[in-house]
Amino acid sequence: MIQCFNVGKRYVRGHEVIRDANLQIQQGQFVFLMGPSGAGKTTFLKLLLALEPLSEGQIVIDGRNLRRLPRRDIPALRRQVGMVFQDFKLLGSASVLKNVALPLEVVGRPSAYIQKKVHYILRFVGLEAKASLPCRQLSGGEQQRVAIARAVANDPKIVLADEPTGNLDECSSERVMELFKEIHFRGATVIVATHDARLPGLFPESRKVRIEGGRFHEDAPIGRQPCSGRPTGDPWL
Numbered sequence: 330m331i332q333c334f335n336v337g338k339r340y341v342r343g344h345e346v347i348r349d350a351n352l353q354i355q356q357g358q359f360v361f362l363m364g365p366s367g368a369g370k371t372t373f374l375k376l377l378l379a380l381e382p383l384s385e386g387q388i389v390i391d392g393r394n395l396r397r398l399p400r401r402d403i404p405a406l407r408r409q410v411g412m413v414f415q416d417f418k419l420l421g422s423a424s425v426l427k428n429v430a431l432p433l434e435v436v437g438r439p440s441a442y443i444q445k446k447v448h449y450i451l452r453f454v455g456l457e458a459k460a461s462l463p464c465r466q467l468s469g470g471e472q473q474r475v476a477i478a479r480a481v482a483n484d485p486k487i488v489l490a491d492e493p494t495g496n497l498d499e500c501s502s503e504r505v506m507e508l509f510k511e512i513h514f515r516g517a518t519v520i521v522a523t524h525d526a527r528l529p530g531l532f533p534e535s536r537k538v539r540i541e542g543g544r545f546h547e548d549a550p551i552g553r554q555p556c557s558g559r560p561t562g563d564p565w566l
């Protein structure tokens with residue numbers, strides 16, 4: 330569960346982007362974080378990943394208060410969170426396969442497991458045929474799917490996606506949303522930040538939260554969400 334209590338964020342020499350913001354997200358929820366450009370969506374995702382320090386308030390993730398989290402525990406927190414960055418942050422000269430394998434290598438998974446898992450996920454995102462190509466040879470939509478594959482490779486409990494359909498055509502956007510729905514079905518909490526008001530229409534059961542004036546506003550009552558189908562064990566293999 331993600332809990333935000335009176336959260337405030339002010340950048341050095343900047344205005345207060347988020348102020349006195351409260352939010353609670355249960356494990357397994359699918360949340361669209363809406364708001365116009367500059368509203369603070371990326372900032373909020375960065376706070377959740379501890380990429381930016383809080384100015385005010387508390388964020389508690391699965392009982393761990395980020396303010397009190399020792400620096401040495403931050404990598405473990407980040408391993409539980411898969412982040413799809415707005416600019417992908419892929420290794421352009423490395424292959425698609427290498428980019429997706431990296432998070433698994435970092436945590437020391439056996440190579441046979443990595444091979445099996447990466448191929449499964451690349452098939453899932455429809456990129457198995459491009460596994461050996463350097464990422465920079467892929468289209469924007471394909472790179473977006475590599476970024477999603479990398480974010481979910483390690484079965485994170487939480488997946489954060491920053492404008493995952495920015496610059497994609499309608500068909501590619503729908504495909505990307507199908508991936509997130511599947512990831513959600515497999516048990517992850519998914520937070521998609523977007524200013525594209527059409528996206529929530531692709532997943533009507535989702536929860537919509539708007540950032541406005543630095544605060545969170547619920548757009549609609551939280552409906553019953555499809556319950557997570559995640560069984561115990563590896564959800565991919």
Ligand SMILES: Nc1ncnc2c1ncn2[C@@H]1O[C@H](COP(=O)(O)OP(=O)(O)OP(=O)(O)O)[C@@H](O)[C@H]1O
Nearest residue numbers: 340343346364365366367368369370371372373524
């Ligand atoms: N590192 C920074 N230093 C100073 N100000 C920043 C920094 N990062 C973001 N901001 C400011 O914080 C505000 C919110 O930015 P943020 O990127 O969180 O918005 P956003 O809702 O994600 O926008 P977009 O949809 O365009 O990505 C903006 O006014 C931005 O200029």
